[in-house]
Amino acid sequence: MTRRITWTLLVLTSVLLVLAVVPLAVSLTAREHVAYRDSQRAATRVIAAAAEEHLSDKKPPTVMRQELDAAARAGDCAAVYDAAGRLVASTPCTAAQGEEAEELVEAVLAGHEPEPPELEGSLLAAEPAGEVRRPTGAVVLARSAGPLDARTMAIWGWSATVGVAGLAASALLSVRLARWVSRPLSTLDASARRLGEGALDARAEVGAGPPEVRRLAATFNTMAARTEALVHGHRAVIADVSHQLRTPLTALRLRVDVLAAEAEGDTAAELGAAQEEIARLSRLVDGLLAVARAEQATPRPTAVRVDEVIAERVAAWSPVAEEHGVRLAAASEGPALSIALGAGHLEQILDNLIANAVEASDAGGSITLGHGTVRGMARVFVRDDGPGMNDEAKAVASRRFGNPEARGTGLGLAIVHRLVTVNGGTARLEDTPGGGLTVVLDLPLWPEDGHGWNEA
Template sequence: MTRRIVWTLGVLTSVLLVLAVVPLAVLMTARERVAYRDNQRAATRVIAAAAEEHLSDGKPATAMRQELDAAARAGDCAAVYDASARLVASTPCTAAQGEEAAELVGRVLSGNEPEPPENEGRLLAAEPAGEVRRPAGAVVLARSAAPLDTRIAAIWGWSAAIGAAGLAASVLLSVRLARWVSRPLSTLDASARRLGEGALDERADVGAGPPEVRRLAATFNTMAARTEALVHGHRAVIADVSHQLRTPLAALRLRLDVLATGAEGDTAAELAAAQEEIARLSRLVDGLLAVARAEEATPRPTVVRVDKVVAERVAAWSPVAEEREVRLTASDGPALAVALGAGHLEQILDNLIANAVEAVAAGGSVTLDHRAAGHSARVLVRDDGPGMTAEAKAVAFRRFGNPAARGTGLGLAVVHRLVTANGGTAQLEDTPGGGLTVVLDLPLWPERGHERGAASLKSGRNRTAGP
């Protein structure tokens, strides 16, 4: 934003300066040329007046000679011609003589207005001596154009300096303005990013920037405070529900266990069914709490090695799979690092492997695979079980979306919430030959932040392992 504001104001200032300074410099240059010409013609008329007294009245050439000497001392070249265009007197400099001077004299003696030319860096001017219609002669004065060029160069130099100073001042002010506007926005952006990463106590600075930005920061702080209150309230509700439900369920299960010890016949069967329902209710409560925690998760991304986590979860679930006579394997894949919340990938894979092992019949197989897919890491969990219908897949990620599920029907809901909370996607596909494949696309960890992420992951693990 800073660069854009500076460029915009710089271009606008440049255009305004060009539109203001250039025409002014052109006007001043034209006026300087006119003033220089007028001054030269005035000096020529003075010599012409003295020459007329000599040419028309026959007076001595003393006055004319004095004016020619004064012109020579001033650095001008002058020449006096009679009515026949013959040279009568001149300064030592001969720049007022020659073909161009003769042409000027001819036009003056014929009563025409001459067009003053430039000869070897000198400007020529011609005036009649006497009446314009019947002049007694003509005077030609050649004056160096160097002073005029110097003044014109000074005009354009000062104009350029003023323009450069104005542009520099504009750039300086635009930089200050851009920083005044963009710095609070950058701070607000950083605060929003940290809030999105899970720092619920993050607040923006409301004392800097334009009033609109300050109001935006205040609104952000209000939103952040309400979000923090909602999340903390949600967490408190989850903790209360977890305690208030699990405690009576555990007590009820213990009582049923005591009653079942001495029960026989139909009573024992009924108590066993009640115990199964209590166990199912406990699993259901645990599943609902897991979904609630996943929904309110605000993860702080850390670097997670997909290949290592996949290998760890396969090793952890292998005994369960062997007990059910299911072959659980992991395909070789590249070493990929993804940006996920600490422990989320483990929880995702645990739910998927549990569902797959539960769905596959004895002798079946479950395979985990991972690979790079553009800017994402793709993780696939394949099984050769009964699969899902198109209708079941469409609602599988909802709570209790699959009524035919053997478990609580909440595992895929937990997976979906955790994956999307970390900026990834999850979808269900049919396995070639029969079965279900869960496809996860997880955001790769940026290489430039790999070391920092690894350090944060290590510190997080240390904190988790602590007392």
């Protein structure tokens, strides 16, 4: 943002400076040129007035010579011509003579006002001696263009200096303004990223930047504080519920176990059924608590090797799968992938999916785990050849108790969905070719340079 603001202001300032300084410099240069020309023509008229006295009044050329000497001392070259265009007198230098000067004299003697040419390094001016329409002669004065060029260069030099100084001042102010605006926004962005990664104590600085940014930071801090209070409150409730439910369930199970050990006949059968219901209730409580924890999770992503976790979970669950007569295996190894996931979340996700698949598969079935990459995301799948699900069951499978036909608690896919989505991924259910269910997870890849997640 700092760079964009700075460049925008610099471009705007540059355009304004060009639109203001260049026309001003052009105007001053034109005025200087006109003033220089007027001064040259005035000096030419003075010599022409003295030449008229000599050419028309037949007075001695003393005054004319004095004016020519004065022009020579000033660095000008002048020449006086009679009505026939013949050279009468001139300064020692010959810059006022030649073809261009003769053409000017011819035009002046014809009663015209020619546009004086600009020769290399000098400017020519011509004036009639006497009346314009019936002149008795003409005067040509050549003046060096050096002083005019020096003044023109000075004008453009000062204009360039003003432009550069204005641009430098604009750059300094642009950078300061951009930092004043963007620095608190960057801090707010970092705080929001830390909050999203699970640092519930992340707060933004509210004492810097424009009033709108300060208000935004204050609002963010209020939201973060409320989020922290809600999360901590939910965690406390989960802990209390876990303690309050598990303790009486454990005591109840122990008492029923004692009674079942001494019972016989129908009483033993009834107590056995009660033990199964208590065990089911315990699993249900554990599942609900797991879902609640997943919903309240605010993970800080870490680099997780997918191939290693899959190999570990296959090794851990293979004995359980063998007891059910199910073959559990990993697909042919793809490239080693690292994903950005909360610590332990991939293990918990795979445990729930494998448990569901084992429960759903019949003896002789198979379960396959694999991974790959699709469109910049890591893809993990768990495929079984069990009975599968119809479209209605798939639509509600991620809800608590969404599948009424589930053999377990019906909470496994709900836990998976919460853990996947809280880590920025997606989960969906597909039919396995030939029958069965495939759970497809798309999870964010860990940046190759190792930056971008735990920077805060």
